Amino acid sequence: MGRVRNILVGKGHAVYSVHPDSTVYEALKVLVDRNVGALVVVDEGERFLGIFSERDYARRVILKGRASKETTIREIMTEHPITVTEDETIENCMCKMTDKRIRHLPVVDDNGRLIGLISIGDVVKYIMDEQKHIIENLECYIHGTHH
Structure with missing residues (x-):
C-alpha cells in the first residue's frame, strides 16, 4: 500500500487557503472558483x-441561521x-477518514507545518489506480507476457 507522499507527488503540494478573518461568503467563493470542498485556514505568517x-x-452557518457575509471563518x-x-499509509488515511x-x-x-491536503477522492483514486495496475500485471502474468 502506498503512502501520502505518493498522492502528493501526483497531485502536488498546492493548497488553497483562507484567512481566519475572511467572511464565510468570501471563502465560499474560493471553494466554488477552485472547485474544492475545503480550504485550510492560515494566518498572515502562513501558520x-x-x-x-x-x-x-x-x-x-446555514443550520444556525447565520449570515455568510457577516460570519468570519x-x-x-x-x-x-x-x-x-x-509517511502515513493510504490505508490508515482511509481508516481515519471513515472512522471520523x-x-x-x-x-x-x-514540525507541524502544512505541506499539503488530501481528500477522500484522492485516496479512492490512488487505491483504484493501484488495483488497476495489479490487475494488469496479473493479466500479463497469466498470458505469459510479463516481463
Whole structure:
C-alpha cells in the first residue's frame, strides 16, 4: 500500500487557503472558483490554524441561521483537525477518514507545518489506480507476457 507522499507527488503540494478573518461568503467563493470542498485556514505568517469545509458551512452557518457575509471563518472553522504526515499509509488515511467521518486530511511535516491536503477522492483514486495496475500485471502474468 502506498503512502501520502505518493498522492502528493501526483497531485502536488498546492493548497488553497483562507484567512481566519475572511467572511464565510468570501471563502465560499474560493471553494466554488477552485472547485474544492475545503480550504485550510492560515494566518498572515502562513501558520496553519484549521480547516473550513462545506460541512462546516452547512452545520455552523446555514443550520444556525447565520449570515455568510457577516460570519468570519474564525467563528466556524474546525480547529485542530486530524492531520497526517507524508509517511502515513493510504490505508490508515482511509481508516481515519471513515472512522471520523471526514473528507479532508491536512498533511503536515514533522514540525507541524502544512505541506499539503488530501481528500477522500484522492485516496479512492490512488487505491483504484493501484488495483488497476495489479490487475494488469496479473493479466500479463497469466498470458505469459510479463516481463
